[in-house]
Amino acid sequence: MRFSPPMTMMDFFRKSEGTWFTQRTVHHFDAVADESGESNLIVRVLEADNPLVLQVCEAQRIDPARALGGAAFTWQDNLETDDPGPNRAAVLVDLPTDASRRSGRLLRNQGYVENIPVASRYAFAPDGVLTIDTEYVNNQGQERCWFISDHFRIRVSTVRLMGGVNLMTYCSERRCVLPDSLEALRSRHAAGVAAPR
Incomplete structure (x- = not known):
């Protein structure tokens, strides 16, 4: 069966829900320590009436309706088990601006580049590539993300200062199979039952 990428932000969030193992390569164009490495990204979908969604809207004076x-x-170092804490967490809120819901604004309680509330613009291309553009106080960020399959996706991003590109990041992300899911697969295999598609 042919893979169909998500084409709206809420579908993108739903397909992203879970834990992802991220391998990250960072290229700095100034004298900054290498930030390449491995980490976990944990994504949880929030419905429109979730208090976190309401808080982000109210903080940016947007009608939650x-x-x-x-x-x-949330994100953490790979194999870390402690709670990542608020400095490694963010809430994003979807505000589509057209009937197709393929473009719109993303509200974020704190930015990735600058730790302030931000509003980004997003759009899905016909092939499913998501582009997010963010204007900060002193920087501009652009991130592109696309699914190769249900369980593998790619993210690339750039940060631009007034003098030009400051850094570029490439991430490949694989969905993690959690222990409960592994146990369910093991039980089905032992019973001779095919895994659901």
Whole structure:
């Protein structure tokens, strides 16, 4: 069966829900320590009436009725088990601006580049590539993300200062199979039952 990429932000969030193993390569164009490495990204979908969605809308003076929902993101070093804490977390809220819901604005309680509330613009290309553009106070960021399959996706991003590109990042992300899912697969295999498609 042919893979169909998500074409709206809420579908993108739903397909992203779960834990992802991220391999990250970072290219800095100035004298900054290498930030390449491996980490986990945990994504949880938030429905429109979730208090976190309402908080982000109210903080940016946006009518919450315009929001379709959002997602809560946390990240941690690979194999880390402690709670990542608020400095490694963000909430994104989807505000589509056209009937197709393929473009719109993303509200975020704190930015990736600058730790301030931000509003980004997003759009899905016909092939499913998602582009997010963010204007910060001193920087501009652009991120592109696309699914290769249900369980593998790519993210690339750039950060631009007034003098030009400051850094570029490439991430490949694989969905993690959690222990409960592994146990369910093992039980089905032992019973001779085919895994659901």
